[in-house]
Amino acid sequence: MKGKLAAAMRNLGLCVALAGLTACASGPMDVSGTTPGPLSIASEGSFFIGGHDVHSDTLSTVPNYATSGTVTVGQVYVSYQVPTHARPLSLTLIHGCCLTGKTWETTPDGRMGWDEYFVRHGFPTYVIDQADRGRSATDIETINAVKEGKAPVTALPALFAASHEAAWAIFRFGPQYPQRFPGEQFPLDSQSGLWQQMVPDWIASLPTPNPTVPALSQLAAKLRNTVLISHSQAGIYPFQAAALSPNGIAAIVALEPAECPSATGDLTPYTKIPILVLFGDYIDQSPRWAPRLNACRAFADAAVRAGGHVQLVLLPDVGIHGNTHMMMQDRNSLDVANWVLHWIDTHVTAAAS
Known part of the structure; x- marks a missing residue:
């Protein structure tokens, strides 16, 4: 019986170590094809925060459930993992349109x-579901x-859902469904x-x-030293949070933000926080994303002139090619993650030490 239990535990990939909790799941294969x-x-x-x-x-139209009472709304769900021998700097991941924290x-x-990759590199990692989304x-x-x-x-509230066909072009898998950009990296077979x-x-x-x-x-103030990593629709959120209060925000990494702060607005909140704005490939072939890149470039230039530490990077310019809007899920996603971590190490960790 003990042998069967041990085998089952191995198959599940779970174990508990005395020094702490160790998740031994073989999990997904990494880019080299080896098991981590x-x-x-x-x-x-x-x-929740x-x-x-x-x-x-008007809480219910279902019989036997009370129609009146008090409820909590606008809260944000946060899940986290803290690695053993954790770094003092944490990372907070913020998903975009029509998605949830599953993005990451x-x-x-x-x-x-x-x-998981960031946890393996020593960073306490926090993943949110936007308000009114997911959990x-x-x-x-x-x-x-x-x-x-x-x-x-x-x-009635205004709601929308992105179709596969519309998302195809928005995510830049190709110019339109079902065409593909040459060399694009998203795993379209899946x-x-x-x-x-x-x-x-x-x-x-x-x-x-x-x-x-x-x-x-509030989350940044609670964590005290976190990099807000946002994507797409949520790209503007860390900037707006910094405008409310810079407390606890160690840096901002905006992955293909749908919106950047105005280049002609008050740039003061962004002059003391290291900021990276990162775009993938095929931007010039997208009528949706090319104007957004230009607006973010104008913001970055204005923020630098105001004394800020803002860097706007296109992945092809640093030798990483084929990335779609969903760069964190592309086949070379860990190459992108490594580049982001290097930027954090050189612009955030080093500056704080």
Whole structure:
């Protein structure tokens, strides 16, 4: 019996070490095709941050469930892993449009995600679900009010979902579905694993600033020394959080942000925080992303003139080619991760030491 149990534990890839919790899952293969060693973590867990309580009289249209009461909305779910022998600097990963924190986990074709990779490199790593997305609760009050005739149909929240065909061009797998850019790196043979990750997006129905922004500000203050790594729709959030308060924000890494701060606005909040704005390949072939790159370049230039430490980089310019908008899931995702970690080591860790 003991032998069978031991074999089962090996098959599950789980073990517990006396010095701490060690996840021994063989997990995804790395880019070299070899199995990574055991993942040693000192602690892992989850919590919520932000949000506020509201009273509602339209909590339910289902019989036997109370219609009135108090609920919490606008909160943000955070999961984390802290490795053994952790560095003093943590990383916080913030997903973009129509997605959740799954963005950073195991890739669609089963390779190691950035969340695990960063932990393996000694960084406590925090992964969020934006407010009203994933495990962060959605406010249904208005929907029920319309259903009960207490509000007009025009009051319904504005929601959208990205189709496979639309996302194909947005994510720059090719100029249009199902064409592919030559040399693009996304594992399209496993594209169903990406489509399964996608969820309806509530951002157009949320207040300004997005509740994720003050939650990130609170999270940074709680962690005290974290790099906010954002993607796409969420690219602007770390900048907005820094404008609320720079406390705890060690640096900003914005991966293909849909929006950068205005080049003509107040740049003061961005002059004391190291900032990297990173874009992938095929930008000049995308009518959606080329203008965004130009706007971010204008911001970076203006911030540098104002005394900031801002670097805008295109991956092809540093020898990394074929990256789509989903660079953290591309086949060369760990090459990109290594480049980001090198930037952090040279611009953040070194500056803090």
